[in-house]
Amino acid sequence: MNDSNSLPIETVRTSFTRCCAKDDFIDTFYHQLAFAAPQTGPMFANTDMEKQDALVRSGIEHLIEFAAGQDGVIGRIRELGVIHDRQNLDIPPELYPFWIDAMVLAVRECDDQFDEDLGKAWRAVLQPGIDLMTLIY
Numbered sequence: 001m002n003d004s005n006s007l008p009i010e011t012v013r014t015s016f017t018r019c020c021a022k023d024d025f026i027d028t029f030y031h032q033l034a035f036a037a038p039q040t041g042p043m044f045a046n047t048d049m050e051k052q053d054a055l056v057r058s059g060i061e062h063l064i065e066f067a068a069g070q071d072g073v074i075g076r077i078r079e080l081g082v083i084h085d086r087q088n089l090d091i092p093p094e095l096y097p098f099w100i101d102a103m104v105l106a107v108r109e110c111d112d113q114f115d116e117d118l119g120k121a122w123r124a125v126l127q128p129g130i131d132l133m134t135l136i137y
């Protein structure tokens with residue numbers, strides 16, 4: 001169970017909807033990630049970025065649902081954790097703060113209602129799911 005009531009779920013959900021209206025939201029995110037953590041660039045050398053765009057959008061949706069306390073999504077977050085764990089993609093937990101920073105920078109570019117509080121809201125809502133993913137590593 002999550003402490004769902006204290007998290008700004010709806011604020012982030014509506015911001016995410018505004019971001020998804022921008023075609024280049026995920027593209028912007030990957031540019032920010034490659035800039036903040038250059039070692040991640042080559043990891044996507046053979047990735048079909050069109051498919052990845054849709055997969056990451058739904059991944060974000062799952063992180064939001066997890067923060068909202070929807071128990072049904074735990075399995076999907078665990079699965080994502082396993083996909084990224086040391087036996088599979090081998091993404092070390094130290095890289096995840098760059099992922100979050102890159103996401104907040106992408107939101108800053110894509111959501112015209114962005115302000116510092118909204119950035120904090122995104123960080124707070126993404127964190128529980130990311131914690132579970134990195135715990136699995």
Ligand code: HEM
Pocket residue numbers: 040043044046047048052055056059060063080083084089091095096098099130133
């Ligand atoms: C810095 C941290 C991360 C790095 C470096 C990273 C890297 C990768 C890489 C290399 C792939 C495989 C792409 C391919 O198939 O070629 C991938 C897949 C994926 N990542 Fe990450 N990832 C990170 C964090 C996250 C987080 C926090 C999420 C949460 C939404 C996420 C969501 C996904 C999804 C949904 C896929 C596709 C999985 C599938 O094929 O079903 N990633 N990631």
